[in-house]
Amino acid sequence: MYPPDPSSFEICSIGGNVATNAGGLRCVMYGVTREYVLGLTVVLPDGRIIKTGRRTVKGVTGYDLTQLLVGSEGTLGIVTEVTVKLRPAPVIPPTTVAASFPDVVSAAAAVAAVVGTGVVPALMELMDRRTLECVEALRPFGLEDETRAMLIGQGTTPEDAAVLAREFDAAGAHYTVVSDDPVEAAELLAVRRAAFHAYEHAGNIFSEDVGVPRSQLPEMFARIEAISAKYGVDIPTCAHAGDGNLHPTLVYPKDQREVPQAIWDAADEVFQAALSLGGTLTGEHGVGVLKARWVGEELSDDVLELHRGIKAVWDPKNLLNPGRGF
Secondary structure (H helix, E strand, O other): OOOOOOOOOOOOOHHHHHHOOOOOOOOHHHOOHHHEEEEEEEEEOOOEEEEEEOOOOOOOOOOOOHHHHHOOOOOOOOEEEEEEEOOOOOOOOOOOEEEEEEHHHHHHHHHHHHOOOOOOOOOOEEEEHHHHHHHHHHOOOOOOOOOOOOEEEEOHHHHHHHHHHHHHHHHHOOOEEEEEEHHHHHHHHHHOOOHHHHHHHOOOEOOEEEOOOHHHHHHHHHHHHHHHHHHOOEEEEEHHHHEEEEEEEEEEEEOOOOOOOHHHHHHHHHHHHHHOOOOOEEEEOOOOOHHHHHHHHOOOOOHHHHHHHHHHHHOOOOOOOOOOOO
């Protein structure tokens, strides 16, 4: 199998995954795209074609250009071929654990507790109440009034799954469901995978992907709720909680062509909150155009200068994705 598992797997491309070093549901156990790219064929801005990577297990000749290109957002070259690494598929399906919580902060605390046990889940996904409401409106699944957040985890062994269930219950879950049925697991994960489609159905969206240390997840969710209330902005949030990657998605009415100022102000506070908790502006979507104005909040002037120097060497005429990134 190829382990990276983006929620958009039905429509995204391998090239796009490489461009942004995409993550996904299973990255808490298996890592992100970067760990599975062995080599690339790349067209440079002047038309030259280069190949990076090697066929040997080890090799340290020169700089690691493959890893430089992964996550470069199409600013250094156009990737035309990718050689990926595969892993043996699990023989036994994982055991799925799903829990309903009275609030999202308790669910986030359960994630931090699981991390503290040393058990590495195959995935651990969190959805707040507003996300669940958006999904319920798009494809009803029986959302209950008492469910203010949902946490879905998978253990590769029944013993690991038992640890997840124990920590979910200890953090205050209303109820916990444990299942080794692959069909039921797929149904539960379908709720999570539908989140972004549901957000788009709810309105225009400003989709974000900040990351924080997993110990800071409860505080980050609390701050997002406070920012939503402060600006009167709808911010449904789901998360690849097992690796601390949150997707606070700012929603505004479809009939508004321009992004309201309240959305920009709320987004700024979300970014500042993530950085203040030792986090990052983007866990997997990339900087692009939208977040370019905030890059200097995370990277120092010296580091930004190095980034721009690399861009100038690879693309001196600024032909590729001008205005993106740095």
